[in-house]
Amino acid sequence: MNLRVGIIGATGYTGYELLRIIHRHPQAHVAWATSEKSAGQRLGDLYPSPDPTPLIRLADAPLHEADAVFLCLPHGASMEAVATLRAAGVRTIDLSADFRLPDPQLYQRWYGRPHTQPQLLATAVYGLCEVNRAAIRQAELIANPGCYPTSVNLGLWPLARAGVLGANVIIDAKSGVSGAGRKPRLSSLFVEANENLSPYSIGYAHRHISEMELILGAHVPQLEITFSPHLLPVNRGILSTMYIDIDPDLSAAQVRDIYQQQYASEAMIHLLPAGQVATLRHTVHSNRCAIGLTPLPYPGRWIVTASEDNLLKGASGQAVQNMNIMFGLPEASGLL
C-alpha cells in the first residue's frame, strides 16, 4: 500500500512537519500540498530545505487523488474545507480545533464563533490514539487533539479511567515557541521570548481546557481544572507538571500498576521508572509521550510529569499515527 496524501495548509510549522514525516513514510507519499499565500512556489523556497514539493491553491487540489487529507488551517477556517472533503468522501484528519468538541454550544463558548457544520460533529472521532484507537480505526474524520491536552490527557487518563482521580487537577504547563505558529507577532519575537518565561492565559482561560474536560471529565465528576501555560524559550516541546489528588488508599505500587496496565503495549508512551521525572529532552524530535510519577508525602497526593514534542506527538506526529491506525498500517510507520 502506498497512500496518496494531501496536505492543506502546508507552510506553517505543523504542515511542514507533516511533509517531512510523509516524505520518509514507507507506505505513503505526498500527492499534493496547498498554500493560498505561496501557491506557485515550492516548499524549499519557504524553508531552508531542498524539499521540491510544489504548492498549489486549495481550489486546484485534486481532492480525489488523495486517500487521506490533513488540514493544517487555523481554527474556524477548517470547518468549510472539512465539509468539502467529507462530501467528496475523502478520509480527513483535521489538525484544527474545529471538530474536537462534540457539542456546538461548547465550541461557540470556547472559540467565540458558531460552528457552521454541526451535522459533521457526530461523525468526528477525537484522535487521541492511545485512548480512542478502536474508534479511530473506523473513522472517516479525525479531530486531531490539541498539543497541551495530549500531554495532560495521556498523563492522567489511566487514573481517570480507573476512577481514582480526584476533581481538583492543577496543571502547570510549559511550551516551546513553535506552539504559537509561524505568524509574526510581538510575543513570538526572539528578543521577547529568549531569556524569558511568561505565563499566559493562566487559571481557567485557555481553550485547551475544553479537551481536558472532554477526556478526563468523562470519568471524573465535578472536575475542576486549573491550567497555567507558560511560554518557554525553546523551539519545541511541552512539559506538563500536574498536581493531583487520588484515592489515598492506593499504594505507590498500585498507582504505578494502573499506568503499566494501561500502557503496557503502547510504543509511543515512555513510562519512566520510579524516581524519574519527564523532561523535554525525553521526547523532543520523537512521537513519544514520557510520563513520570512522583508521590508526595501527603496522603493521596501525586505529581505527574508528562512531556511531548508539541509538533509531533502534540500535532503532526499524532496526526500520522491516526492515519496509520485508520489505514491499518503499522502504527509507528514514518514515526520512528
Add this chain to the structure above:
Amino acid sequence: MNLRVGIIGATGYTGYELLRIIHRHPQAHVAWATSEKSAGQRLGDLYPSPDPTPLIRLADAPLHEADAVFLCLPHGASMEAVATLRAAGVRTIDLSADFRLPDPQLYQRWYGRPHTQPQLLATAVYGLCEVNRAAIRQAELIANPGCYPTSVNLGLWPLARAGVLGANVIIDAKSGVSGAGRKPRLSSLFVEANENLSPYSIGYAHRHISEMELILGAHVPQLEITFSPHLLPVNRGILSTMYIDIDPDLSAAQVRDIYQQQYASEAMIHLLPAGQVATLRHTVHSNRCAIGLTPLPYPGRWIVTASEDNLLKGASGQAVQNMNIMFGLPEASGLL
C-alpha cells in the same frame, strides 16, 4: 560614608555579581576579595571583564579593614569563616544557607551535616528585607535568604501575615542555570540544559522548603508545601507559579488590598496590576520582585506569580540591600 567591603569567595556567580554592585555603589568600595583557587590573579583574568580587583587567600585577608564582609562560600564551608569574622567583630552577610535556620536540628535534617557553630544561630537575622527590616537594622550577622524562598516568601507573605493563607501551598518554580553555580557538572552543560526543561527534586525534597516553612509556617499552622523546581534554559531569573487556597470570603479587591498595604512603600516590590502575571523579563537585571495575583473561578483559590533575578534579589542584590539597611544607607544604593 564609604564602607569598606570584603568579599569571601569572589569568583563564583554571586561573588562576581557582588563585586559589580559594590563597584558602582556610591557609598561603598571593595577593600579586598578572596579566592582560594585563584589567589594571585585578578578578577579580570577569570571573567571577560576589565575588573582589576586582586584576589587573595582568605588567610591573608585583613578582616579588620572591612566594615562589612560578604561570604559566598558553599553551604557547610561558611560556618567556620563566619565564626572567625564574628569573633573579629566584623559585620557579616552570609550568602550560604548555614545560618538561615535557627534550629541546628533542622539544619542537620535538611543539609545532612551537624552545625558546628550553633551558638551563633540565635544572633543571625534572616535577611528577607521586606519582612525583617527592623531586625536587620540591628543585625551583626545576616543570613541572606535562598533564591527560591525569596520569590515564594515575598509572593505569599502578605497573605500569611494576614492570616488568610491556607495550608496547602503548591509552588511550581523555574530557575535559570546560574542558580546551579559555576562549577562544571553534566546537568549544567549547554547542550544538556538548552532546548530542555527539567524538573528536579520535586515534591518535598528541595532544601529551600525549610525557608518557606520558616517564614510562612510562622503564620500558617499545618503548612503543607509542595515545591517543584525546574531547570530553565536561561542564564538568570526565577519564576514561581503558586497555587494557593485562601479565605473564600475575601473579595478580589480585599486580596489585592492586603498586598497593597503590605508593600505600599516597598521600592523593590513591583505589584502588578490586576490581569497581569509576572514574567522573568519583569525583574531580570533588577533587584525587584514582581508579583501578579490571578483569581481562579473556584472560591478561595488563587494563583500568585512571582519573579526575581536569582543572582540579584535572590542573592547578591538582596545581600547589598541588607548591607544598606544595616548601615543606614538609602536602601536602593547601588541597586538601581
Add this chain to the structure above:
Amino acid sequence: MNLRVGIIGATGYTGYELLRIIHRHPQAHVAWATSEKSAGQRLGDLYPSPDPTPLIRLADAPLHEADAVFLCLPHGASMEAVATLRAAGVRTIDLSADFRLPDPQLYQRWYGRPHTQPQLLATAVYGLCEVNRAAIRQAELIANPGCYPTSVNLGLWPLARAGVLGANVIIDAKSGVSGAGRKPRLSSLFVEANENLSPYSIGYAHRHISEMELILGAHVPQLEITFSPHLLPVNRGILSTMYIDIDPDLSAAQVRDIYQQQYASEAMIHLLPAGQVATLRHTVHSNRCAIGLTPLPYPGRWIVTASEDNLLKGASGQAVQNMNIMFGLPEASGLL
C-alpha cells in the same frame, strides 16, 4: 546641572534603552518621550517594567522644554523631525542613519531615497566618540553611528590613522537579534532565529559599509571592504572578526603600541592583553568596546576581534556618551 531630555520614538529597543540610561543618569532626566502608536499609554504598559513615563505624540512634545533630544526613528523618518528640532535650536542626537553620510548622493545610493534636508548635513557631526571627540564637543547635531560600524571602526581606526592598514579589509560580523528592531517579522521570530545562524546581505551589500568607508576610507586609499553580517541567536551583542593586511615591517609590539597610544585614556575601550580575543560577554550590558589583536603566521596579516553591546555602545549608550561630551559632563555619566 540636570539636563532635560526628550526622546522621540521611545518604544523601540533603542528608545527603551535610552530611557533606562537617562533614568539612572545623575545629571539628566526624561522631560518627555514620544510614541505615535502608543501615545496616551505609559512605558510600563508596553514593557515588563514599572517605568511610569507617559508617552505623548511628537506634535504635543514641548520641544523647548528639552536641553537635548534623542531621535529613535526609522531611517528616512528622522530627517524632517531633525529639521524641526534644529529650527527650534534644540541640540539633537539622531540615532537613525539620516545624517551619518555627509554627501546626499551617498545617502541616495545606500538608502534608496533622496535626502530632504541636505543643507543640514554639513552641520552634523558623526558621533564616534573616541574618534571625533573634539567636534562632538561643539556639535549641535550628532549623527549617532550604526551598530556594526562602531565595532569595525573602533577596531581598525588606530591602524588606519597610523597609515598602516591595507586596502583589503574582510569583516565577518555577528549580531544579536535586537539589532533587527522590535517589529514583528518572520526572520526575527524565536523559532526562526534560535538554534540557527544566518548570514545575510553578505559581501558588499549592507548599508553600514558606507560608514566604514567614511571613517577608514579617509585614511586608506582604494579601501576594499568585504562585510558579512550574520544573525546570531542571542538578544544583544555584536562581534566583528576582521581579517586585515598591514605594513609587514611592523612588529607585533609595534602594532599593539599603536592601539595603546590611541586608546590609552579611553574608558570605553577595553584593549585585551596579547593572546586574548574579544567575546560578546566582554561587553554585553556595558558601554565598552573590547578589542583583541591576533597575529597570523603570514607576514603583515592580523585578525582583529571587536565586540560591543549593539544597544549600548552600538546605539543608545554611545548616544548618551555623545550627550555627555556635548554638555561637558563626565563622559561615563549614566553609563557605568
Add this chain to the structure above:
Amino acid sequence: MNLRVGIIGATGYTGYELLRIIHRHPQAHVAWATSEKSAGQRLGDLYPSPDPTPLIRLADAPLHEADAVFLCLPHGASMEAVATLRAAGVRTIDLSADFRLPDPQLYQRWYGRPHTQPQLLATAVYGLCEVNRAAIRQAELIANPGCYPTSVNLGLWPLARAGVLGANVIIDAKSGVSGAGRKPRLSSLFVEANENLSPYSIGYAHRHISEMELILGAHVPQLEITFSPHLLPVNRGILSTMYIDIDPDLSAAQVRDIYQQQYASEAMIHLLPAGQVATLRHTVHSNRCAIGLTPLPYPGRWIVTASEDNLLKGASGQAVQNMNIMFGLPEASGLL
C-alpha cells in the same frame, strides 16, 4: 543484508548519535556497545531515552560478532583499539583524528604525541565520502573526517580540484557546543556559552587545519589557511563562511558550473541557488552539507558559505555514510 555493528565509546554525543542512526538503519543493527565508565548500565540510564542497549566493557566486546565497528574514543586513545580491531580483521571506522593524517610526523606536530601505530596509517582511507568514494569502497579502515574540515573541504573541493582556488583561504567558522563533547568543562557550561559568542584558537592554531591542508593542499600549492572557529550558543551545527580568491577570468556561471558538475549526483550536497547563503537551519538534523556561492564586486573574490550538522555530516552521519559505501548499501540508508 543486516550488518552487525559494534560501537566503542557509545556514551558521548557522537556515540549516542550513532546508536540512534543504527537503530533506524534498515540494513544494520547494534550488536554491542561499549563504555568503560558506564559498563553494566543501559544507554537509557544515561540519556533521557528509552534505548535499552546494554553497555559493556571493551574487553568484553565480542569483536568477531561485528561486521563493522565504530570508534568514538578521544584522540590518542583510539590508536591501540584500532590496531586490535584490524588485527582481528574487523572493518573499522574511527571517528577520532588518529588515522586522518597519513604522515606520523604531521600527527606528532598537530596532536603533540607520537603515533604508536604508524604501520596502519597507509591502510587508512580518509572518509570524506564525496571526495574519496572509490577508495572508501575498498577500505578496511576509515578515518572519519573532523567536523570543521568536512564543511570546509566540501565547500572548496570543487574549486581546488579544478585548479582555480587561490592560496589565501580565510575561514570564519562557527560551531554549536556539542562539538566540545559531553565532558563537563567551564567553557561548555550553559551560563558561559549562552548569550555569548567566543572565538577560540583563531588564526593558525586549530588542529583541524591539518585536514584542510591534506585535502585542499593536494591541489593548491603554497596554501595559506587562516581558520577562526567560534563557539556558538546552539546545540548543533557548523557554519563556515569562507573568503577566497579564484581565477579572476572565471565568470559567475563558470564558477557555479564547477560545483554543479562536481556535485550533480550527490544526495548529501545541497548546492543553493544563486543569491542564497547557507544557514545552520539548512542542515541541522540532516546528513547534508549546504553550500552557497556569493561573488564579491572585486574580481576573482568570492564568499562560500557551507553548513552541516556537526554530529551528523560532521561526525556520526558521515561515519554511517562511509559504512554504507564500504558494504555496498544504498548510501543514504539510515540517513534520511
